[in-house]
Amino acid sequence: MTHERTPAMTTWDPTRVVERYAQVRAHTEALAAPLSPEDQTVQSMPDVSPTKWHRAHVTWFFETFLLAEHESGFAPFQDQYWFLFNSYYESLGPRYSRPDRGLVTRPGAHEVGDYRRNVDDRVRELVEGLDEGTLTKLAPVVELGFHHEQQHQELLLMDIKHVLSRNPLQPVYAGTRRTPSEPDDLGWVEVEGGLVEVGHEGAGFAFDNELPRHRQWLEPYRLADRLVTNAEWLAFMSDGGYQRAGLWLSDGWARVNAEGWRAPFYWVEHDGVWLEHTLHGTWPVDPGAPVTHVSFYEAEAYATWAGKRLPTEAEWEHAVVADGQGDAARAGGNLADQQAFHPAAAPASAPAGSRLRQVYGDCWEWTASAYHPYPGFHPPEGAIGEYNGKFMSNQMVLRGGCALTPPDHARLTYRNFFPHAARWAMSGVRLADGGAPTATTGQEAHA
């Protein structure tokens, strides 16, 4: 697999763009390489897409938004692929039903490879034929294509994790089990708050939903210096966390009962021991590792039990900035290039000069913020405007990245989002509170 850290595009000369394109595209194929054509075809639940669908859809994205717009004499590689591999772009015409993607046995995984190679050749030819001025004009869509493909690299791993979890042979995708760990003491980082600015700034890439940068007022607050661990989650479970309606939002409690939740998504109890399915097999739950694959509802219920709350996304972003951990700090994070493919226990210390641990990587962190447009947000014109804006309803924001996120895809201002009940994403919990020291622990408060 290729796991080098690739710098973001800064110079738009054709050679550099072709190189970057080749790196991003090759990485998708490297992630799919350990999977058989049969592995790549299965859709184990409606939220999951087959691996070969991801490989084809990211190709369709370049074909649609770059080749169809700018290649002279453009014709689609296959007419039906336009329909099959459009994800959600209404303005581009009808598309195939998402929950039925697993029924598309043809084209097979190898034919998807042919599609990818065809589009790769044509993109290379197009870009190499452009002068720097024209290429600079196309830069936003080319770079969006890179980041779109990286988003799907992460989704590919989240999705195949679920596919393999349903196989009774418990296949291993990659990675090795870490030595079990014990949680250390949770620390707290005080943040002054006040009138702060959040949102993307500068010349680097950001999705449209990270803009515009704007002001927010924050009361003084504290952020936990690491993520909630499995050991702490087991204490929540032992204390009736999944049985006590009073800890839950009404919608969450309805889900607990309707879907029989009694532990995180990938946990199973066997002979009184909790085991966790991971991309490197099924193992006893590691006490010191962060809890993961919990929904917003579970995160919120846990925070209530602990006498705390979830941070807002503005609190999260400002605390990270105040802690001196801009985008450069992601270099030390447990992101996909570490090839752990699973959250790890918090390191003993934060990056030099900082106090917050596990900011980038390990688990996407649920926030208390609904996924809404920033003040002044306007999606771009045309089909590309459907990328983010139309999902700003009934979803919550997550921050920071996870162990499946490509390293140069994580970002301080990145706003990931999932519905409240989603559990198959690699999501975790960081606590916050109002800053005043509390006299009781969660267990005492709710015994």
Ligand SMILES: [Fe+2]
């Ligand atoms: Fe997509």
